[in-house]
Amino acid sequence: MSKKWFKGLGIAFASVLVLAACGDGDAGSDDATDSGTADGEMIQIDELSVGFVPSRDPDEIVTATEPLEQLLIDELANHGYDVGTVDISVGTSYEAVGEAMSAGTLDVGFIPGGTYVLYDDSAEVILTATRAGLNNDSEDPADWNANKPTEPTDDQVTYYRSLIIAGPSAKGQELADKVNNGEELTWEDLDSASWSVMNSSSSAGYIYPTIWLQDRFGKSLTDLSQIVQADSYANSFARLASEQVDLVVAFADARRDYEDIWESEYGRDASIWDETNVVGVTPGIYNDTISVSMASDVVDDALRDVLQEAFMNIAETEEGQEVISIYNHEGYEPATSADYDVEREAQQILRDASN
Numbered sequence: 001m002s003k004k005w006f007k008g009l010g011i012a013f014a015s016v017l018v019l020a021a022c023g024d025g026d027a028g029s030d031d032a033t034d035s036g037t038a039d040g041e042m043i044q045i046d047e048l049s050v051g052f053v054p055s056r057d058p059d060e061i062v063t064a065t066e067p068l069e070q071l072l073i074d075e076l077a078n079h080g081y082d083v084g085t086v087d088i089s090v091g092t093s094y095e096a097v098g099e100a101m102s103a104g105t106l107d108v109g110f111i112p113g114g115t116y117v118l119y120d121d122s123a124e125v126i127l128t129a130t131r132a133g134l135n136n137d138s139e140d141p142a143d144w145n146a147n148k149p150t151e152p153t154d155d156q157v158t159y160y161r162s163l164i165i166a167g168p169s170a171k172g173q174e175l176a177d178k179v180n181n182g183e184e185l186t187w188e189d190l191d192s193a194s195w196s197v198m199n200s201s202s203s204a205g206y207i208y209p210t211i212w213l214q215d216r217f218g219k220s221l222t223d224l225s226q227i228v229q230a231d232s233y234a235n236s237f238a239r240l241a242s243e244q245v246d247l248v249v250a251f252a253d254a255r256r257d258y259e260d261i262w263e264s265e266y267g268r269d270a271s272i273w274d275e276t277n278v279v280g281v282t283p284g285i286y287n288d289t290i291s292v293s294m295a296s297d298v299v300d301d302a303l304r305d306v307l308q309e310a311f312m313n314i315a316e317t318e319e320g321q322e323v324i325s326i327y328n329h330e331g332y333e334p335a336t337s338a339d340y341d342v343e344r345e346a347q348q349i350l351r352d353a354s355n
Contacts (some may be wrong), residue, residue, distance in 0.1 A: 042082040045298055048072070049087045051097045051106045053115065056326060058090040064326035067319055075310040081303070098123070104295030108307065110327065113286045113343040114203070120337060126308045127290040128335040130156035131328060134253055137161070141179050144278040150253055156331055158287050158339070161252045162204035164212070164280030166193075167240035168268070172247065176277035185279060187217045193246040194226035196236040204251040205233070207346045208282040220349070234258065240276070241266035247279070283342050288327060289335060308334060 050068070052061050069086040076083050089106075091097035098119035100106035109115075109123065116125055133155040136144045144150070144163070166172035166179075171193050178185060190213075198205025206221060213219045221227060228245065230236040236248040237258045255272050262272035290311055292299045299307070314320035315331045324330070 042077075042080055045076075045081055045083045045303075047085045047087055048076075048083050048108070048298060049089065049106050050108045050110070051100055052088070052090050052110045052327075053094045053097050053112065054090055054092065055094075055112075061090050061326055062088070065323055068314070068323045071314050071317070071320060071323070072310065075314055076306065079306045079310065081306065101291065101293040102295060104293055104297060107293055107296045107298050109291050109293070110288065111291055112288050113340050114347065116289045116291050117340050117343045117347055120340075122294050123291040124294060124304070125289045125291045125335045125337060125340065126304060127311055127332040128158040128339060129287040129289070129324075129327065129329040130158055130331040130333055131160065131287060132330060133157040136252070139281050141278040141281050142182065144281065145176070145180055148273045149259070150256060152253070156333075158333055158335070159284035160204070160287070161284055162208040162212075162249055162282040163252050163254075163278050164209060164282075165240070165248050165250060165255070166277050166279045167243065167246060167248070168275040169243040169246045172240075172243075172277075175246070175279050179279045180277065187219060190217075190247075191223075191225050194228070194244070195221070195224055196228050196230050196239050196245040196248045197221055198230060198233070198236070198249070203285050203346065204254075204282075205230075205236075205249050207349055208285055208342075209249040209280070210349055211342065211345060212280055212282045214349075237262070237272075238266055241268050286335075286339050286343060288329065289340075290332065 050072070052065060054061065065088055069088055072086045073083050091100065094112065094115045095118070097106065097109050097111055098115050101109050101111075102119055102122040111119075111123075116123060132152040135151045135153055136147050137157075138144065141163075166176040175185060175189055175193060178189065197209070200206050210220045213221065213223075228239070230239065230248075233248075233250050233254055236245075236250065237254070239245045240248050241262060255276060258266075259272045262268050262275075263270075268275060290307075292304055292307060312332050315324055315329070321330070
């Protein structure tokens with residue numbers, strides 16, 4: 001397996017969380033079927049390149065994804081493609097993968113939604129990763145509070161949400177009471193509270209909560225009077241527990257990660273589920289993508305469709321599950337560009353913030 005590293009231009013959106021119409025290449029034809037070409041011959045491809053973003057240690061990704069080479073060769077053979085080599089690489093940055101897809105030097109990319117929308121003029125999304133769903137998915141925060149605790153389900157979903165969570169402070173409880181009584185929070189309510197947020201590139205910890213505020217009040221997190229940036233969600237929840245802040249923003253199942261230490265390390269006398277409540281629910285944050293390059297000399301419309309089915313099939317195997325677990329993926333579903341429209345809005349927020 002090739003352990004190739006490619007470089008790309010850095011841009012302000014490199015950290016957007018934490019992971020392709022096709023080219024006119026002659027690798028296949030519109031007459032291709034599951035048994036190859038119309039006359040039954042296998043379609044020959046010398047090399048298919050697949051790139052991963054470095055959301056984990058690159059060496060870990062290289063080791064974990066090594067079996068994908070043979071899995072993909074075997075699966076594509078079932079669809080009439082004789083692939084000589086699958087070249088798997090890890091980019092030096094998220095945008096390095098996007099730049100390689102733009103240049104056509106990378107055929108397939110495992111990239112987050114944020115990276116995809118930055119390069120959607122030269123990449124086409126074919127699949128969205130799925131993950132275990134939660135027993136709550138309502139846009140009404142009171143529903144989350146009436147159905148605590150939040151638990152995973154066997155259902156697979158293509159997105160997750162960010163929550164605005166009120167803590168045990170007097171102000172936090174005041175806002176939670178309003179929500180649970182069916183009252184709408186005002187901008188004045190939210191501005192009177194102290195918030196802990198993540199850095200401006202965090203989807204769940206900054207960008208999507210900003211979208212939530214803009215949709216309701218035409219405001220951003222930066223418009224709040226009392227806001228502090230945390231370097232981790234653990235830090236945010238520690239502040240919430242100590243009543244240094246009234247509200248935190250976090251991914252929907254974050255409280256599950258901290259329920260054990262809420263009392264043992266953070267010193268609370270009651271559980272995190274008893275002492276916290278949801279006061280806001282953001283739009284869905286679509287999961288990572290598998291996208292293909294429009295500039296590829298290898299990927300045409302027929303191969304694009306075959307790759308879509310091939311990756312879904314691989315994800316259903318035990319070996320495939322081990323490979324994709326490096327990104328916490330559990331499976332894949334067909335995706336469209338429109339699925340990532342909210343992510344495009346998120347990217348605009350980043351652009352505005354950088355100006």
